[in-house]
Amino acid sequence: MTVRVDVEPALLQWAVDRAGWDAETAERRAPKLGAWMAGDVQPTLKQLESFAQATHAPFGLLFLSEPPVENIPIPDMRTIGNARLRRPSADLLDTIYLCQSRQDWYHGWAQEIGLDEVAFVGSATTQTAPHLVAAQIRDVLHFDLQGRSAFASWEEALRRLIDRIEGIGVLVMVSGIVGSNSHRKLAPEEFRGFALADPYAPLIFVNGADTKAAQIFTLIHELAHLSLGSSALSDAAMTATSGPEEELWCNQVAAEVLVPLTALRADYRGTVAEGELERLARQYRVSTLVVLRRIHDAGFLTRDVYWKHFTEERARVIKLLAGRRSNEGGGNYYHTQPLRLSRRFAQAVLNSTLEGSTTYRDAYKLLGTKKQSTFENLADELGVA
Incomplete structure (x- = not known):
C-alpha cells in the first residue's frame, strides 16, 4: 500500500527557497513539485524523504503547519542599515551548525586535558584604537613587515598566517563546501566568513570559495572579532564604508595589520599603475586589492577613483586566479582536508x-x-x- 503525505504547499516552497533553487532547478530536481503544491496529488512518504534530502531540509519540519523561522545562531554583521537580508541558505546554516558542533567537542577536550584559556579572546573593545590592536596582532603572530620577507608571496603569507593563528590556540577552518560534500558549494556572495568566540575553542571559518585575495583579509577580520570576544557572521568587505560599528572596526584592524598606514605613506610612489600595485603587494605580502584599499585609506585616492580602480583590479585578479586554478587540478584530499x-x-x-x-x-x-x-x-x- 502506497502511503501519501499531506504537506502544506508553503512548507514545500520554504524548502525550495532554503536550498536556493530557481524554477529550472526545482523542475529538474523535483518534477512533481508543481503538482504537489497545486494539490493535484500528494507526495508519497518516500518521495517526500527524497525531496527533503535533495533540499537539505530537516524531514520532520516538513510536517509543520507553517514554515519555521530559522534565525542565524550568531550575530549577523552583514546587515547594512535597515536593509533586509534574504533567508539564510541551508548551506550557510549547516556550516555554522557543523562548526559549532566541532567547537563544542574541542572545548570539552581542551578543558579535559587542562589547556589554558586563549588570552587573546576578549582582549580589546571597539573603543581600543584599531592601530593598537593591529600592532598586538602583528606581534602575537610574528607578522611584522620585516618577518614577511621570508614568504615568497601573499598566497604563502595566507598559509603561514593560518598556521600562526592556530599556534595561539584559534581553530581556523577554510572551506568552499559544506562539510565534506563537494556538491554543496558555499557562495561568497552570501558570506565571507564567521567567528565563533569561546575561551577554550575560538574558531574562525573562512569561505574558501572566495578569492585568496579576499580570504587573507577575512582571516584577520575574523581574528579581530575574536579579540572583542564576540561571535559574528561577516561580509568582511574591504570596500565597506557603512554598517555595524563592530564590523567597520574589524575592517580597520585587518587593513592596519596587513598594510600599516605609516609604512605605506613612506613607500607609496604616487601611482596606481599595475607595476606599482604589484611592487607594494610583494613588499607587504598582500594582494593588490588590499594595497589599493590602503592607498585610499591613506588619502591618496578619492572614493570614486578608488572604486573605479578596485573594480578593474578585482576583475583582473579573478581572471588571473581562475587561470591558475584551471591548471592545478582537484588537489590532494589529504592536503586540503586539514585546512577544511x-x-x-x-x-x-x-x-x-x-x-x-x-x-x-x-x-x-x-x-x-x-x-x-x-x-x-x-x-x-x-x-x-
Whole structure:
C-alpha cells in the first residue's frame, strides 16, 4: 500500500527557497513539485524523504503547519542599515551548525586535558584604537613587515598566517563546501566568513570559495572579532564604508595589520599603475586589492577613483586566479582536508580517538569521513601516531 503525505504547499516552497533553487532547478530536481503544491496529488512518504534530502531540509519540519523561522545562531554583521537580508541558505546554516558542533567537542577536550584559556579572546573593545590592536596582532603572530620577507608571496603569507593563528590556540577552518560534500558549494556572495568566540575553542571559518585575495583579509577580520570576544557572521568587505560599528572596526584592524598606514605613506610612489600595485603587494605580502584599499585609506585616492580602480583590479585578479586554478587540478584530499577541518582540531580528534577517549564513530562524524582507511591516512598526513 502506497502511503501519501499531506504537506502544506508553503512548507514545500520554504524548502525550495532554503536550498536556493530557481524554477529550472526545482523542475529538474523535483518534477512533481508543481503538482504537489497545486494539490493535484500528494507526495508519497518516500518521495517526500527524497525531496527533503535533495533540499537539505530537516524531514520532520516538513510536517509543520507553517514554515519555521530559522534565525542565524550568531550575530549577523552583514546587515547594512535597515536593509533586509534574504533567508539564510541551508548551506550557510549547516556550516555554522557543523562548526559549532566541532567547537563544542574541542572545548570539552581542551578543558579535559587542562589547556589554558586563549588570552587573546576578549582582549580589546571597539573603543581600543584599531592601530593598537593591529600592532598586538602583528606581534602575537610574528607578522611584522620585516618577518614577511621570508614568504615568497601573499598566497604563502595566507598559509603561514593560518598556521600562526592556530599556534595561539584559534581553530581556523577554510572551506568552499559544506562539510565534506563537494556538491554543496558555499557562495561568497552570501558570506565571507564567521567567528565563533569561546575561551577554550575560538574558531574562525573562512569561505574558501572566495578569492585568496579576499580570504587573507577575512582571516584577520575574523581574528579581530575574536579579540572583542564576540561571535559574528561577516561580509568582511574591504570596500565597506557603512554598517555595524563592530564590523567597520574589524575592517580597520585587518587593513592596519596587513598594510600599516605609516609604512605605506613612506613607500607609496604616487601611482596606481599595475607595476606599482604589484611592487607594494610583494613588499607587504598582500594582494593588490588590499594595497589599493590602503592607498585610499591613506588619502591618496578619492572614493570614486578608488572604486573605479578596485573594480578593474578585482576583475583582473579573478581572471588571473581562475587561470591558475584551471591548471592545478582537484588537489590532494589529504592536503586540503586539514585546512577544511583545522589542523589543530583534526590532530586533537585523532589523538583523542587513538588514546581511547573518543569513539571512532564520533571521530568519523567530526572529521567528515566514513572509512577507517581515510582516518588512518589523515593521521599519517598530520603526523599523529
